[in-house]
Amino acid sequence: MTRRLPLLAIGHASSLFLVISYSLCVAFDLVFPEHAMYEAWQKLLPGFEWLSWKGFIIGLVEAYGYGWYFALIWVPLYNFFTTRYEKG
Numbered sequence: 279m280t281r282r283l284p285l286l287a288i289g290h291a292s293s294l295f296l297v298i299s300y301s302l303c304v305a306f307d308l309v310f311p312e313h314a315m316y317e318a319w320q321k322l323l324p325g326f327e328w329l330s331w332k333g334f335i336i337g338l339v340e341a342y343g344y345g346w347y348f349a350l351i352w353v354p355l356y357n358f359f360t361t362r363y364e365k366g
Contacts, residue, residue: 280360285353293345300341304334 300319307314316328323340327333 280364282357282360283353285349288353289346289349291345292349293342296341296345297338300337304337 303315303319307316316326319326319337320328323337325333325336326340327336
């Protein structure tokens with residue numbers, strides 16, 4: 279019997295993964311401005327502003343939200359298909 283994936287655990291884990299990745303990328307941009315990706319963040323994260331605390335916090339919130347977006351779609355799909363194909 280296949281165990282169902284827990285939505286809450288995957289939602290928080292995915293969201294924190296994206297928040298940590300976003301924070302590391304922003305730090306990388308500050309240390310190596312010639313390789314900065316902040317223009318990509320401005321396109322992917324509405325309201326993001328480079329070099330402002332407000333923009334950084336908005337990016338954190340949106341990155342967390344994207345993690346939940348992924349979990350809310352992927353986990354039910356995975357659980358549905360594993361139970362469906364497990365039967366036959």
